[in-house]
Amino acid sequence: MAVDRYHLALTELLMQLADDDLVVATRAGEWLGLAPHLEEDVAFSSIAQDEMGHAATYFSLLATIHGGDRDDLAHLRPTMARRNSVMLERPNGRGTYRDEPHFDWAYALARHFFYDTLEIARLDRLVQSAHRPLAEAAAKIRREERYHSQHHAMWLRDIARGGAEYRRRLQIALDRAAADAVDLASVGPMAAEMETFGLLPDASHLGDDWRARVVQALDPLGWSLPPLGGTLNGRHGEHTQDLTLLLRDLGEVYRSSPGASW
Numbered sequence: 001m002a003v004d005r006y007h008l009a010l011t012e013l014l015m016q017l018a019d020d021d022l023v024v025a026t027r028a029g030e031w032l033g034l035a036p037h038l039e040e041d042v043a044f045s046s047i048a049q050d051e052m053g054h055a056a057t058y059f060s061l062l063a064t065i066h067g068g069d070r071d072d073l074a075h076l077r078p079t080m081a082r083r084n085s086v087m088l089e090r091p092n093g094r095g096t097y098r099d100e101p102h103f104d105w106a107y108a109l110a111r112h113f114f115y116d117t118l119e120i121a122r123l124d125r126l127v128q129s130a131h132r133p134l135a136e137a138a139a140k141i142r143r144e145e146r147y148h149s150q151h152h153a154m155w156l157r158d159i160a161r162g163g164a165e166y167r168r169r170l171q172i173a174l175d176r177a178a179a180d181a182v183d184l185a186s187v188g189p190m191a192a193e194m195e196t197f198g199l200l201p202d203a204s205h206l207g208d209d210w211r212a213r214v215v216q217a218l219d220p221l222g223w224s225l226p227p228l229g230g231t232l233n234g235r236h237g238e239h240t241q242d243l244t245l246l247l248r249d250l251g252e253v254y255r256s257s258p259g260a261s262w
Contacts, residue, residue, distance in 0.1 A: 009193035010131060011066050012083065013200055016188065016235060017122075018058035019084035022074060023243070024115055025051035026250055027088065028108075030097045036105055047112075047148050054141050061133055075251035079244045083188065086234045087111060087180040089243040106173035109155050114177055114214065116149045118185055121209045122200070130198030153217065160221040171223055178226040185210040188235035 028048035035041040059070035066073070088111070093103035123145060126138035159166045185207035187194055194200040202209075214225050232238040 005190075005193050006197050006199075007065060009190045009197055010134075010199055011062065012188055012190045013194055014058050014062040014065070014134070015081075015083040018055050018062055018074070019082045019234075020088060020115070020119075021051045021055035021058065022250075023082075023084045023088045023246065024112070025049075025055060026246055027090075027092060028112070030092055030101070031103065031108065032097075034097075034101060034103060043151060044108075047151065050144050050148065054144075057137050057141065061137065064133070071254060075247075075254040079239050079247060080237045082234065082237065082239060082243060082247075084234050084239075084243070085115075085181065085184045085186075086230055086232050086239060086243075087177055087184055088115065089234070089240060089246060090180055091242055104173065106159075106169045107176055109152060109159075110170065110173035110177040112148070113152045113156065113217075114181060114184060116145065116152055117213050117217070118206075118210050119145050120149055121185075121206060121213060125201045125203070125206065128198075128201045134199070156217070156221060160223075167222065174218075174223060175226045179229040182228045182230040183233040183235050184228075186233065186235045188233075 025048045028044060028051060031041070031044050031048075033041060035044050055074065056070065059073050062073055063070040090111075092108055093101065095101045095103075120142070123138050123142040127135055127142060129135040129138065156170075159170050187200060187203050187206060191200075191203050195203040200206075211225065218225060232240065
């Protein structure tokens, strides 16, 4: 029975990690050709590629312990089987990439700042995971994520020096991202097992750690962490129609050509 609970908890954890990165990579990739300037277009595309690679790593680990094919796990699971945070699935703005994208760069920054801060806090724990393949993967991924965190911190500092209007728009973006972020630092219904088995050490304090890191970054720049909201919990498989549409577009080629590599 303990072995069953262990594998259930590990599966749940890996699905959260993989789904988070898959979805945030897809949303970041929608900025290709739309970022504020050429250098940022290259940088944000690189971040999206990194996140997709991290998702592939987690899906590979999931396939090893759960069975099945990593591409099937990425593309064929229904919306209700996904475990990503709801904040990550929200669109970048009005319109779509192919049809008049009226995207909000401030919102993209706020969302990635929140998520990168969570990732670093989570990876700091995962490098000590009792599941050695996960710990080893986390050590490699953490090195790359530190560059992402530095990138978004640079943007926050630049916006803070940009004047009242820039600061106002960023606070609005932080408010908007936080409105869907109540589940972001949650680890779902098997949190106790993840901690007991050492899969995610100190899982019960992840949320507090994330908030402390966010406040530490925002306070010196004059911004505040808004109250976290949201009526859906993605860690429990509760999602919006936004995710259903994202998965439809993301998996269109794979579903039409089974066995295609991603």
